[in-house]
Amino acid sequence: MVRTLFALALAPALLAGAAAQPPAPGTDLSGYREYLLEAADAPKNGAVTVTFLGTTTLLFDDGETQLLTDGFLTRPPITKLLNRIETDPKVVDAALKKAGADRVKALFVAHAHYDHAMDCAHVAQKTGAKLHGSASVLNIGRGGGLKDEQMALFEPGKELKVGKFTVTVLKGKHSPPLKGLNDDLGQEIAKPLKQPAGFRDYKEGGAFDFLIRHGDRVALVNCAANFVEGARDGVRADVLFLSVGALGGQPKEFRTAFYDQTVSKVKPKLVIPIHYDDFTQPLSDSLRGLGDTPAAFDFVIARLKADKIRFGLMQGYTRAQVFAGK
Numbered sequence: 001m002v003r004t005l006f007a008l009a010l011a012p013a014l015l016a017g018a019a020a021q022p023p024a025p026g027t028d029l030s031g032y033r034e035y036l037l038e039a040a041d042a043p044k045n046g047a048v049t050v051t052f053l054g055t056t057t058l059l060f061d062d063g064e065t066q067l068l069t070d071g072f073l074t075r076p077p078i079t080k081l082l083n084r085i086e087t088d089p090k091v092v093d094a095a096l097k098k099a100g101a102d103r104v105k106a107l108f109v110a111h112a113h114y115d116h117a118m119d120c121a122h123v124a125q126k127t128g129a130k131l132h133g134s135a136s137v138l139n140i141g142r143g144g145g146l147k148d149e150q151m152a153l154f155e156p157g158k159e160l161k162v163g164k165f166t167v168t169v170l171k172g173k174h175s176p177p178l179k180g181l182n183d184d185l186g187q188e189i190a191k192p193l194k195q196p197a198g199f200r201d202y203k204e205g206g207a208f209d210f211l212i213r214h215g216d217r218v219a220l221v222n223c224a225a226n227f228v229e230g231a232r233d234g235v236r237a238d239v240l241f242l243s244v245g246a247l248g249g250q251p252k253e254f255r256t257a258f259y260d261q262t263v264s265k266v267k268p269k270l271v272i273p274i275h276y277d278d279f280t281q282p283l284s285d286s287l288r289g290l291g292d293t294p295a296a297f298d299f300v301i302a303r304l305k306a307d308k309i310r311f312g313l314m315q316g317y318t319r320a321q322v323f324a325g326k
């Protein structure tokens with residue numbers, strides 16, 4: 001089962017040729033440097049910044065309130081996935097500190113797979129944030145000792161105020177499952193999940209996306225590379241955080257439909273790819289891609305160019321301004 005992940009992470013490096021040195025893991029993304037977004041200062045006067053912390057972990061900040069998605073920061077190395085995994089508090093705390101995550105009021109977790117949810121209990125405890133999630137995600141919280149009053153079950157479609165942010169949880173759809181790796185879609189974590197646990201114990205439990213408003217500006221965080229036909233009709237966003245995890249390996253018809261049902265529907269001015277990085281490697285400012293990341297990037301970039309929409313890449317710990325101040 002872990003072989004698929006091995007293949008995703010290592011195949012391109014192995015295919016790259018017979019180097020004398022062992023190949024660096026993950027896929028080199030230096031060819032996409034021209035798309036890197038400019039690093040921003042701390043937000044002021046109503047500006048909103050987002051710091052990218054790998055996979056679908058994003059720290060939104062308006063200078064007063066911070067919101068976090070997923071909070072997956074342990075990023076266990078691939079060798080650890082063969083055994084049971086657990087949150088590494090030192091790694092998580094250091095990443096939160098480096099990102100300046102000291103005013104996080106709410107943590108929204110997209111689904112309960114380990115690469116989104118495994119650190120949610122610790123992150124909520126450390127920051128004091130309320131954990132928002134599916135029933136499965138809340139069972140990860142409970143297993144980590146989180147009290148029910150610090151957790152809230154998703155109510156899709158309902159607007160939730162967090163400081164000056166308004167968050168609406170939208171029903172989403174997980175990327176097409178990979179056999180033996182994440183083919184548990186719709187299955188639930190039915191009781192509190194204690195660590196250490198096998199990565200396969202983190203059942204999907206339903207997949208969700210987040211519409212985040214601040215004043216009259218809107219960001220959509222599309223947490224998995226899939227779509228429900230027509231589900232984003234009438235949804236508009238200035239900035240779209242677009243998961244490209246496992247997109248590059250999909251047939252052209254799927255990729256086209258995915259783009260049509262996400263970007264073409266919400267008509268953003270800026271698209272920022274997420275879940276593109278090799279998450280078996282530590283979070284850093286030189287993240288490398290998964291095996292199929294270049295194929296996904298090339299596809300998305302070509303469509304965006306034709307639509308005159310900007311593609312903006314973020315490296316680990318990049319803080320970018322997504323909404324300007326007044």
Ligand SMILES: [Zn+2]
Nearest residue numbers: 111113174182
């Ligand atoms: Zn997943």
